[in-house]
Amino acid sequence: MSNTEIQDGNALPTVETARKLGVLPEEFDKIKDILGRTPNFTELSIFSVMWSEHCSYKNSIVWLKTLPKESDRMLAKAGEENAGLVDIGDGLACSFKIESHNHPSALEPYQGAATGVGGINRDIFTMGARPIAQLNSLRFGNPELAKTKWLVKGVVKGIGDYGNAFGIPTVGGELFFDESYNTNPLVNAFSAGIVEIGKVAKATSYGVGNPVYIVGSATGKDGIHGATFASEDITDKSNEKLPAVQVGDPFMEKLLLEATLEIIATGDVIGIQDMGAAGIICSTSEMSAKDGFGMMIDLDKVPTRQANMHGWEILLSESQERMLVVVEKGKEENIQAIFDKWDLHCMQIGEVTDSKRLHFYQHGELIADVPAHDLVLGGGAPQYHRAYTEPAYFEEFKKFDTNAVKDVDAAEIVTVAEHLLSHPNICSRQWVSQQYDSMVGTATRTTNAPSDAAVVRIRDVKRPNYNKSIAMTVDCNSRYVNADPFVGTQIAVSEAARNLVCSGAEPLAVTNNLNFGNPYVPEVYWQFVEAVKGMSKACLKFNTPVTGGNVSFYNQSSDDGPVFPTPTIGMIGLIEDPERQTTLAFQESGDLIYLVGAPKDDIASSEYLYSFREVKKSPAPAFDLEEEHSLQESLKAIISSKMASSIHDVSDGGLFVAVAEAALPNNLGFQIATDSNFRKDAYLFGEAQSRAVVSIKPAMQGAFQKLLGEALKTPHALIGQVTNGGFVVDGQTIIASEKAQELYNGSLGKLFS
Template sequence: MLQTEPTPEQIRDQKPYLQLGLTEAEYALFTKRLGRLPNYTEVGLQSGMWSEHCAYKYSKPILKTFWTKNERVLMGPGEGAGVIAIGEGKAVVFKAESHNHPSAVEPYEGAATGIGGIIRDIFSIGAKPVASLDSLAFGTRFDAHNQNLIDQVVAGIGGYGNAIGIPTVGGEIQFDASYQDNPLVNAMCVGVMDEKDIQRGQAAGVGNAIIYVGAKTGRDGINGASFASAQFSKEEDADRSAVQVGDPFMEKLLTDACLAVTQKHQKALVGMQDMGAAGLVSSSAEMASKAGFGMTLDLDLIPQREPGMTPFEIMLSESQERMLLCIRTGFEQEILDLFAGYDLDAVVCGRVEAGHQYRLLHHGAVVCDIPVGLLTDAVPTYTTTPKQPARLAHPAPDFTPTITDIDQTLRALLALPNIASKRSLFKRYDAQVQTNTVIAPGGDAGVIRVRGTHRALAMTADSNGRLLALDPEIGGAITVAEAARNLVATGAEPLGITDCLNYGDPSKPEVYYELQASAKGIVEATKVFNTPVISGNVSLYNETSGVGIHPTPMIGMVGLITDLDAITTVAFKQAGDVVFLVGATGDDYNGSSIQYLQNGAYAGRLTGFDLTQEKAIQDKMLKAIQAHLVNACHDLADGGLAAALVEMGTANRLGIKGSTALSAAQFFAETQGRFLAAVPPAQQAAFAAQMGKDAVVLGTVSDGEFVLDLADAKLDTTIADLAAIQEEALAWQLK
């Protein structure tokens, strides 16, 4: 931040806007449409609102291809979060956001404020936040820096979420070398509300009040939206000022106060929006733009915790725990009194105006006077001519594992960071607060009851960067399919998705190809599973020194359970249950954990994925669970059948005795579209009839033996031995 702000002429000549992430062409376009040289405050507002993080300059053309509506969607992309009807007059509200850049330089606060921001998106719609999930990705080199990064990100998620009283019920943690310098921290929040209480972020009605509520504005997170729209700096200290600082206890008060407004003061409320990326400017300008009005704000009225803040700093600060409300004239004191009752700052700082001008006053002077659409609608969009990366044009030969000792191979597989239990990390989260949690982290999906109804919600967050690196289109579709599979395994019907699209620099033809191709796969899969995209965000420029991450779209999916007695978990329940393998197993090893174990890398083309067949298998499996034919169910993903059997047996130390025509290599294959199901003997015939040729008996659940005859090998061990490896491996590696 400059001590003395440059004049409009100095801005034109010295080009300080380049340091704010704007290009010369963008500055020229803004100036032309404004009809004069902008001042420093106006250029600052442009830099925040025209950042990729706020404006989706490269991604908007691709996002427009997403399928966003079906018979259940009440509100799709464009607001703080999306809304889907779940029956009985209730709706589920959910969204995911990335906080990758802040977490790289300040892992605790970066992760914590990511949680805080996504929670505000949920209650800004009028929904009570009831659950959160996270999707994390770290490097594979567990040096001191990476160990601290992992520890502090997990601590930040747990510290903020636990303090505010929202259970963390699911998510994922993955490890890959591509994330060594660029960790991914994607947070998802789910809320529940009455359909009739849905709010929108709009500022309409001439003369209506704009009320600022929540924490005071400080100098943390200045222009964080532009920071999140650039490659990482190796000079970490230079980036720390762009990271926000959170206060979960204030967030709890803010949540309760805002929900009181939406539920008890509906006559007063016109609209409400979180102050997230680009802070006060994004919330105010977007609220005015969506309603088609103008706005005037007096910055002297903004609660400030630091002296001498400039208009640039006030408007672009991303201080946390702040909201902006539009309140009907005459109801101002009623709302101010409500927030005073929660010991929160609340001030009338502006008014809705006729026309479309966006005006800011500071010390009695007009410091900004521009058309609101110049900030929200005039942003140029860019496309890059896509180019297929060489690794995709010339894939490596198909991989086939060599299994000489199946017992030792299985033990080594279970110790891989991506296969080993993440319990040592997620046990630091509170999964039971609010007492609605049915399935906590560690299963295929988290499940919570919806109070006041006979319904439950299942939720999951999944990503497959290693598969998208091999084929972005198929990998994108697989990620959606796996998310749906996780929900089905609990007995839930998939409803819709939110996403975080994590990629490298979109101006690079190869990266743009990955973004475009993966979006195509996602669109195709969402239509097959009837799960429209209702919200999400884009995180680009995840690169350090020109080297980017794998293309990594995170898919957050929510499903509906209407029969609480049919909720199904992963764990084997009793010896004697019949274990079925559902879905055909092929020789699909490219991109698999067994390939990584034996070759130290993922390579080759993706094989064995059929979206139509996947949907058919999932439909059959869901009907079987809903018919109460299944005691336990688990989808097959990382580690294939080998890992899934151990994961089902670990909790109750129950193994398997059985035989299969599969080879030792196929024991580790990662063919998509498969489940394991444990079925009571009395239901065996009914389950077999329901599944037909898509299920074969693998064996029976044992008291502890883990014995399996394969076509060319025999595995003879105990579940206790295998579970010990799977449960302890990651904790040891992180120490």
């Protein structure tokens, strides 16, 4: 095809044009080879977004392929559908996924976060699954900065307003502050839904002549080149790219949810895909490439919000609440009637062809002719093996000597306790969670029975007494990962599994959100590679395959450098019997408190060391994967024995914070004793892994010790007793219950209100 046959009113692009669109010179040459000619501006724009890191994973896919992706429960190949899918028994499956909206949230926190929530929920219901719960993982810079306060308030309100209006409960998440996130906050959104096996919708396209529809909202100029924007560093000029931030409408999304599930139920849908990153061009190319078909699309038929939009603007717009649907020919009236009922746009814009190419027309002229396969991940999109180098700081961190830090004395224990209970990385997230509706749908089982993971009952209209629940969590201590990406990511996977196990669930599978700096920086890429290796090792150990997820590179700036490497782990588990659900909260004064797992003389990378002692350079906390696996198997046995009144894992803030968090929900106290074989700061505030606090009734003591000592051979120690008030360590009242409640529950609100 000659250039004269491709019309868009623009001169042919140059290498400099390509650079401005984020296309490397060698990639520009490859595009010309693929097309057999120089692309026009529309075609180059198409390749620029589809070959961006955000869409193609060109700098990460070679390592993502090494992650474990197989188990008996996996129902969809990792990354090949809109979201992951695992079998939970009884003819049901759980669809779940996590994705980032970091760059948009850095510029416009309210809409950036809100549209992140909308996008991840669309990924779930395009699978045919009804969303049942949402989580989020949020990271911000120094909380004392005015900019951080603005970002936090905007992001939290955006998540709350969108999720609450959409009607899906937000049931948990995590919040972390560090100066490495001053410029680049991380906003990772997670959603999970339930679908009947056999009624799952696919992101595919086939059948020559089958009509192609765009449904939902009209298309505007918001979000154009958003995928490209997400694939570059934040700079002083990033505010000029505000049009790359999408605008959301949760009420429209609610209508779209109901209409989408209704059309899928008809059986008339061949394929369906959310229009997220890169909009129409992403959906048309990925759906076409999957089964080797093509499409002919008339852009004049796309409902638009603004007049005289260019073809490339329509193709690349990331306007929210839109889907691309391929329908069985002859069933058009059925689909149209459903969308008319829900008062949503439903417009046929093209049809499936056998050309394996995408032909886009506007004003009767062909403005782009591109091969679908060459645009997509796993097709012709480039895949790079980037150079990586161990950073100099890695060996520096290993030189840390615990003995160089003085231990705490009796008076200092009080100061450290108050510091940790009020620290924004540890204190209650009540100020955040109260802005979210966690009870809509009345299926949340952890609102009044807090546990280490959120638990949501599965509703089945065919079985009113159905009692299975999905447990879910998002976890990553990025300080650990920065200190040692290989070990730190193993810890992230382990903590996610541990949180599920402590709640009574069996871990099933993982979705991940890999947040890193610029992949062209060898030290940053080394962090990424080591993190993937660590994730693989831990996921294999816990039999939790990776169902998919998201890679977010370029989270760095010239002022602050890269963010802490943050491979956020989203993990789901299954609770077969509601009697297995276990709270983290102490239940009654007089109950015995046990530490299960072996303490260590270790304070490395702890919040105590980092923010109280202000020692920033230390390795990851003590961790052994075999020891962790053994602990989790022991916790499962404890829950099966029905001996535990509560179980809470020891993580951020160490043993003292874990015991405090167990006492606070029911306004109880505790008396515990330290072990003279260990430093007091390490015993109380160190964050060595593979430990949990378990409370039991005194009458259970003999059987409990026999189970752990003889049957399981798990390290354990009776460390104290639940009381009616006061936090007492070694006979010294560290803090009164009332003050502890004030510090723990009120500090975040005081900081941001």
